[in-house]
Amino acid sequence: MTACGLDFGTSNTTLGVARPDGPALCALEGEETTLPSAIFFDRKGERRLGRAAVDAYVEGVEGRLMSGLKSVLGSSLIDEKTQIGSRRVAFRHVIGAYMQGVKQRAEERLGHELGAVVHGRPVHFVDGDAAADRRAEDALRVIAHEIGFREVCFQFEPIAAALDYEQHIDTEQVALIADIGGGTSDFSIVRLSPERRRLIERGKDILANDGVHIGGTDFDRVLALRSVTPLLGHNSPMKRAGLYVPSSYFHDIATWHRINRLYDPKVLTEVRQVRRDAAQPELIDRLIRAIEERRGHALVGAVEKAKIRLASEPHTRLALDWMGEGVAVELSDEDLAERTGALASRISGRIAACLALAGLKAGDIDALFLTGGSTRLAHVRRAIIGELPDARVIEGDTFGSVGIGLSIEAGRRFGPAA
Known part of the structure; x- marks a missing residue:
């Protein structure tokens, strides 16, 4: 088989x-x-x-x-x-x-x-x-x-x-494996060697596992909410003092697996009602258009591409011409780090928990093996490496x-x- x-x-x-x-x-x-x-x-x-x-x-x-x-x-x-x-x-x-x-x-x-x-x-x-x-x-x-x-x-x-x-x-070594993927960030501390890799049963070599449900899609979501959805009316006021446009629509459009919820006809009816009472209805018109034309995945996809560009470039421009001629968001790697820094900190914070589970200190780790697309983000890498300053950093596929x-x-x- x-x-x-x-x-x-x-x-x-x-x-x-x-x-x-x-x-x-x-x-x-x-x-x-x-x-x-x-x-x-x-x-x-x-x-x-x-x-x-x-x-x-x-x-x-x-x-x-x-x-x-x-x-x-x-x-x-x-x-x-x-x-x-x-x-x-x-x-x-x-x-x-x-x-x-x-x-x-x-x-x-x-x-x-x-x-x-x-x-x-x-x-x-x-x-x-x-x-x-x-x-x-x-x-x-x-x-x-x-x-x-x-x-x-x-x-x-x-x-x-x-x-x-x-x-x-x-040579034999103790390695911390950091896999920062699209949906989760996972860490394992493992004892490795040329001799051990011949063994089928490796349970005793696994010293600790830990992780957190944060990954690349969370960076996309936060970046969208902080940089793009305000152009659709997020955090904008209603005509009645002290009220704001409901935020649930924007959280849905910024979250990959929740986008399709917006395409329920009932939601569009609700948003049109919100528009009538919004202080800036022209922004809600953009949200309505995004829903009618089912632009959700394309919108978050554009944010994701901008994030990826910022992994290797200091600045990028996120064009949003469908909202109107010349509408765009200018982003820098510093913007990305500032707006998603809390996520990077939560990810790197799990390293201490993983070390505690293994009964080890940072200096006991010989190698830090990085894999997963989100390890390309400079501020994420800095946060992780900062927890293990003496470990040899190895780049995985x-x-x-x-x-x-x-x-x-x-x-x-x-x-x-x-």
């Missing part, structure tokens, strides 16, 4: 297998090994995945885009239904449709069926709620069985990243380390692929 490692991320997904000559990720879209975690259903109900899903939405194809699907796990949304065309479909079935598409693409590339999977999972799907965390993993397990995997098991994503890193070391490590784990548990 061929097994795979599957990293279903909030922003991107990878799938890999362990071959006799080493682990390898499968190409899932053209020659790309990363597939954006997005699915688009057109009016006929046909689905498109990844970049094709986003392109269809941006090009104005009539249908429904859903992204940030992993964020639904562990929330009440997993048991709710959403409108897709003329049908109401459960969110768990939407996730299943996406995962089925990933599995099919990999099987086509490999030329044979995948019967077993090692699923990556964050240390905490839900912070401080063990029961919700179990429900999230159980939901993912059920979905995996429903799409055809006969054997399903899980591994923490930072542990998977550690297995990738361990392939490249020649930003989007591939976890998938590679899960592939290694799949080979250990089920044997290498042919």
Whole structure:
């Protein structure tokens, strides 16, 4: 039975297998090994995945885009239904449709069926709620069985990243693995060595796991709320003194997995009523247009791209011409750090908790292994590295380390692929 490692991320997904000559990720879209975690259903109900899903939405194809699907796990949304065309479909079935598409693409590339999977999972799907965390993993397990995997098991994503890193070391060391992804920030402290990597059972080498439900999509949300949604009327006054436009609409449009809530016809009726009593109705007109034209995902996508540009450029311009000629937001890396600094601090703060769980001090960590897209943000990197100033910093494959490590784990548990 061929097994795979599957990293279903909030922003991107990878799938890999362990071959006799080493682990390898499968190409899932053209020659790309990363597939954006997005699915688009057109009016006929046909689905498109990844970049094709986003392109269809941006090009104005009539249908429904859903992204940030992993964020639904562990929330009440997993048991709710959403409108897709003329049908109401459960969110768990939407996730299943996406995962089925990933599995099919990999099987086509490999030329044979995948019967077993090692699923990556964050240390905490839900912070401080063990029961919700179990429900999230159980939901993912059920979905995996429903799409055809006969054997399903899980591994923490930072542990998977550690297995990738361990392939490249020649001395024993204690490493802290920081996996800052799209939806969660996870940390593990692991004892690694060339000799230990031959062992199948590694439980004694895992010294601590900890994490927090903060990731790249939270940076997108906060940046949108602080920089863009005020142009749509967020925090603007109503005609009646002391009242402000309700904030829930703006939190929905700034949060990937909540955007589609705005497209309920009842919401548009509510917003039009708000406009009549707003002191600046011209701003609410922009919100109405965003809802009518279903611009939510494109709006947050533009914010995400601006954030990514600021990881390598000091300044960027976020054009919003659809709101009016010349409407734009000028952003700097200092703006990003100031507006999302609290998130970076909460992420780095979990390192102390992880060290305490392991019974170690910062100076006991030999290496700090960084992976996940949000480690590219300068202020996030500074916050993390500042907690371990003496550790050697190792750059992992930003989007591939976890998938590679899960592939290694799949080979250990089920044997290498042919």
